[in-house]
Amino acid sequence: MKRRDVIQSALAGITALAAMALPFGFWRVLVPARDRPERNYLRPPGALKDDAAFVAACIGCGLCGEVCPPTCVRFHDRDGGGAALTPYIDPEDKACTLCGKCMDVCPTEALTRVALDKIDMGLAQIDRTACYPWVERGICGACVTVCPLGERAISFEFANLYRPVVEKGCVGCGLCVEVCPHPSKPIWIVDRSHGAVASHRI
Amino acid sequence: MAILTKKPFFLWRHLNKLRWLTLVMVFAMLVLLPYLHVYQNFVAAHAYDLLAPSEQRLYDIMEAISQPFTNDPAEDLDAVKGTTWSGTFWGLQLSDPLAVLGQTAAGRTVYWPFWLTALIPFAATAIFGRFFCGWICPATLIYELNSNLAAWLRWAGVRTGTRRFDKRIKYGVLALGLVLSAASGSILVGAVYPPAIIGREIYYAVALGGFGVGMIFFLGTMLFDLLVARRGFCRYLCPGGALYSLIGRYRMVRIRRIVETCNDCAKCNAVCEFDLNPQRDNFGQECNNCSACIAVCPTDAMTFVLRPTDGPDQGPGHLGKHYRPDAAIVPDRARQAAS
Numbered sequence: 001m002k003r004r005d006v007i008q009s010a011l012a013g014i015t016a017l018a019a020m021a022l023p024f025g026f027w028r029v030l031v032p033a034r035d036r037p038e039r040n041y042l043r044p045p046g047a048l049k050d051d052a053a054f055v056a057a058c059i060g061c062g063l064c065g066e067v068c069p070p071t072c073v074r075f076h077d078r079d080g081g082g083a084a085l086t087p088y089i090d091p092e093d094k095a096c097t098l099c100g101k102c103m104d105v106c107p108t109e110a111l112t113r114v115a116l117d118k119i120d121m122g123l124a125q126i127d128r129t130a131c132y133p134w135v136e137r138g139i140c141g142a143c144v145t146v147c148p149l150g151e152r153a154i155s156f157e158f159a160n161l162y163r164p165v166v167e168k169g170c171v172g173c174g175l176c177v178e179v180c181p182h183p184s185k186p187i188w189i190v191d192r193s194h195g196a197v198a199s200h201r202i
Numbered sequence: 203m204a205i206l207t208k209k210p211f212f213l214w215r216h217l218n219k220l221r222w223l224t225l226v227m228v229f230a231m232l233v234l235l236p237y238l239h240v241y242q243n244f245v246a247a248h249a250y251d252l253l254a255p256s257e258q259r260l261y262d263i264m265e266a267i268s269q270p271f272t273n274d275p276a277e278d279l280d281a282v283k284g285t286t287w288s289g290t291f292w293g294l295q296l297s298d299p300l301a302v303l304g305q306t307a308a309g310r311t312v313y314w315p316f317w318l319t320a321l322i323p324f325a326a327t328a329i330f331g332r333f334f335c336g337w338i339c340p341a342t343l344i345y346e347l348n349s350n351l352a353a354w355l356r357w358a359g360v361r362t363g364t365r366r367f368d369k370r371i372k373y374g375v376l377a378l379g380l381v382l383s384a385a386s387g388s389i390l391v392g393a394v395y396p397p398a399i400i401g402r403e404i405y406y407a408v409a410l411g412g413f414g415v416g417m418i419f420f421l422g423t424m425l426f427d428l429l430v431a432r433r434g435f436c437r438y439l440c441p442g443g444a445l446y447s448l449i450g451r452y453r454m455v456r457i458r459r460i461v462e463t464c465n466d467c468a469k470c471n472a473v474c475e476f477d478l479n480p481q482r483d484n485f486g487q488e489c490n491n492c493s494a495c496i497a498v499c500p501t502d503a504m505t506f507v508l509r510p511t512d513g514p515d516q517g518p519g520h521l522g523k524h525y526r527p528d529a530a531i532v533p534d535r536a537r538q539a540a541s
Contacts, residue, residue, distance in 0.1 A: 004359025011360055015429060025418045056309035056387045059301045061288035062402045065409070066239050067280055069246040075406070077414045082388050084415075085402070101280070107288045107295050108305055109313045 041088035042174060042189055044073055045096060045119040046103035046111040051083075057110035060085030064102035064111060072096050089121075091174025091189060096121070098148050098173050117149065122172030122189035124154065126164055130186035133162035140164075143176030143187055210460070210496070210505035218497035221336060225343040228286070232340050232401055236408035238264055238279050246276040285401025286338060287392065288319070295319040298398070299327070299449065300442045304391040307384040324449060331450030335436060335443055336475075336492030341396035341420070345436060348427050349475060363430040366477065367438045369488065376444040391441050396420060433475045443488075451487040452510040457495060459483050464503035464519025470495035480504065483515050 044064050048054040064087050065073040072094040073087045080086060089096050103113045124143075128134040133141070139162040147154045152169030154176065156162060164176075164187070172189045180187050241264035244253060250261060265275070272278035281292050288297040297319040306312055327334065335342060352362040379391035392398045399416040406414050423435040436443050459470075459480060470480035473494045478485050480495045496504040501521060518524035 002359070007355070007358050007360045011355070015425075018425065022422075052387055053309065056389075057305065057313070059288060059297075059305050059389050060392050060398070060402065061284060061297075061301070062405050063284045063288060063290065066235065066283045066405065069243060069276065071239075071243050071409065074410060075402075075414070082386060084388070085393065086388075105280075105283065105290055107290075107297050107319050108316045 041090050042096070042121045042172065044087050044089060044102045044111055045098060045100065045121055045171070045173070046106075046114050047121075048110060048112075049120065054110055055083045055086055057108045058086045059108055059110075061107065062087075063105045063107065067101040067105045069099055069101070070094055070097055073102060089174065091177035092185060093178070095174035095176075095178035097175065098171070117152065117169060117171065119171040119173070120192055121174070123192050124166045124170050124172060124174075124176055124187055125190045126166060127186035130182060130184055131164065132182060133164070140181065142179045142181060146175045146179045148173065148175060209463075209502055214493065214496050214504075214506060215502070216497070217493040221492055224337050225340075225346075228338055229340045229343050231282075232285060232404050233408070234267075235283065236405045238268060239283075239405075239409055241265070241268070242276050242279050285398070285405070286334075286340060287395075287398035287401050296322060298395075298442065299324050300391055300395060300445050301389070301398075303380060303445065304383050304389040307380045308387055308389045310384060327446050327449040327453075329453060330455050330491055331453035332443065332446040332488060332490035333450075334446055334490075335440075336490035339397045340400045342436070344400070344424065345396075345427060345433055346475065348424050349433055352428055352432060362428055363426075363432060363434070365431045365434070367431060367434070369437055369477070371438045372440055372444040373448075375439050376441040379441045394419065395442050396423060396435065396440065397442065432477075437476055437488075446490075447487045453491075454508050454510060455491060456507055456509060456512065457485060457489060457491065457493070457504055458507040458509075458513065459516060459519075460503045460505055461516035462503075462520045463501045464521060465501050466519040466522030466524060467500060469498045469500065470504065473498045481519075483512060485512050 043051070043054060048057060060075070062075065065071070065075060072089050072091075073096075074090060074093075076084050076086050076088060078084065080088075087102075098116060098119065100113070100116065103111045106112070126134070126143075131140075132138045141156065141162050141164065143164050144154050144156060149169055149171065152167060154164055154166050154170060157165050172192075174189050176187050177185055177189060237260065241261055244250065244257065244261050250258065253261060268275055268279060281290075283290050286298065287301055288295070290296075297316065299320045302317055302320040305316065323334070355362050375394075376391070379394065383390045393416070399420050403413050403416050403420070406412065423439075427434050431438065457480065464481075466481065468481050471478075474480060475492065475494065476488050476490065478489055491506075496506075503519065520527075
């Protein structure tokens, strides 16, 4: 058997092996991932509010992720479906610190520079049936301590020093979600259009 | 003619080495930037003592690399960011013209600050032709190494892909990609464009913990190149290559054969990655000025000229066996003389 035959058959074997992997690969690519969380991810600060317009404007260059100091900006892959390659923030994993670098670096209008208190990623909402101070299970205040906007966005209830209350100034960066020690995260970010739920000075 | 009979400028033979150096440097930057980004995060978090030993090693290496250039790594290293798809260099934002077209198609609006970022690449392409494909594209480095692998395999007696298709297919891919981008409202051309894929996949792999699905597509194109058609994706399918070919159709900087010193050895045709015909002066709009044919020419019969079109076929090289001195230079006139 000649050398060329050995190499030829080796190449044919490798090709056959690779070809056998192709259907699995295509299946993995085409079938959307199932592990999407029930809560929606956030878009980075300054994102166009209409998500279809955001997806159309984003070119998937990844610059917002590359400049993000806490690396909170991740990118949709198969899980994004039509919005693949677009950035998102999962505040339970890593939250935005409102540094604004992504707004400055974005080459398209997908992320446009807006003032810090005009950012609209959502609005924090607190589940008062689970949050530790609200159910008298101890003192906490982590969300109030960590908030980069201070009392404009979240403060303690007047009568009880440790019960957090979301204020009108919240921009939805999600740092409170990241820092919340409760395993079920009784604070999360909802869209501002759900404001009737969220503005709860009950 | 007098200017063409001169010997070409001696450095042009060595441009091909410079081109490989450029390709390697661009690729190395695409690998280095995500690592620098990770390092920046560690610096910004003041987290050295909390890092794992391997991360501390990364920190030390990146600190050693970047220290001569930065005072405050967390801020200063933001100066160079991005990929060839879109990047920022000391405040200057540059984008791929295909990104601009795709985004305009998908959004159906013209956002002029983004158009401006593609101005410099557009102007350079209008002058130098499809130079991005030969000199910068990070996928080109891998594809040319792939072509070299195929040459090695052929030398060992293995059959690799040598099919040829119609080069106009890629213009159809470009048009279809733009139409589908407009229809779907997301930039689909960016998902099948190898340099964009390479840039973001390296970033995903280094900074976000793993390759995405784009890598499967890229490996598919490599297999296509190896087993079906040499450099097939760039020649026949790449939407960006199609766009650059269109922009660079009347490029000013061209390669031209010096017919007096050409000996018709056809090495230029063999080395040409894009299946052009330098031996008969037919470069067309798809030449990427890679200068491989200049480097390979044994008689120094290839040179750069400044003119917007290729010029006519100059017939057989004067040192070749098909050249008859009694015939005129232009084949038409040679036929007239014979009749």
